[in-house]
Amino acid sequence: MTRGYGFTYLPIDCGGLIRNVAIYNSYELWQTDKDFIKTGENIVLPTTHTLFQMNTLRYFPKGHKNCYGLPLQDAYMKFLFRxxxxxxxYDCLSKPPSFRLGIDGNIWADVTTSMSEEMIYYELLYITKKSRVSVCLIRTMDSDVPFISSLEAYYIYDAYNWMDNTTALYLHGRINYGANTSVK
Structure with missing residues (x-):
């Protein structure tokens, strides 16, 4: 969904070839990543995952840093990045890579992937400095090739009012206290 010139809600299926619609609690139109990055290569995984956006990925065999440019609504707005x-x-090497994830020139997370069937997510609540946000995958070892399956940006309206422009909140963990089912 957009307001003005940039997005307030931007779910991206990295490596996807067509825009997809997912219906969870509401209608979601997942964009392909072709308009947000010019480097890397797309691949469709040989297995079918229940979340369609995890059936594709974009990997970066060249370069030290490869960045997505996300056109968001405006500067100084709170967004949840996931x-x-x-x-x-995907590479038939059975060697899941490790690499860094950055946002606007700052380190967001050290990503460690695995052979597990579980998806790995990194979340950050961040106040944008400009209307265009840079999310980068950064190679830390020559033998490891960074990749990404999905990238999401959601505007957070009127939440965490005590945050200032120099604060970011990183999700350390999520605990289920009593729900009957797991929530992802």
Whole structure:
């Protein structure tokens, strides 16, 4: 969804070839990443995952740093950023890589992927400095090739009012206290 010139809600299926619609609690139109990055290569995984955005990925065999440019609504707005990773042994090497995730020139997370069937997510609540946000995958070892399966940006309206422009909140963990089912 957009207001003005940039997005307030931007779910991206990294490596996806067509825009997809997912219906969870509401209608969601997942964009392909072709308009947000010019580097890397797309691949469709040989296995079918229940979340369609995890069936594709974009990997970056060249370069030290590869960045997505996200055109968001405006500067100084709070956004929840969520990056998803599902290795799926796409390269047939059985060696899940490790690399860094950055946002606007700052380190967001050290990403460690695995052979597990579980997706790995990194979340960050961040106040944008400009209307265009840079989310980068940064190679830390020559033998490891960074990849990404999904990237999401959601405007957070009127939440965490005590945050200032120099604060970011990183999700350390999420605990289910009594729900009957798991929530992802």
């Amino acid at each position: 990056a998803g990773f599902y290795y799926g042994n």
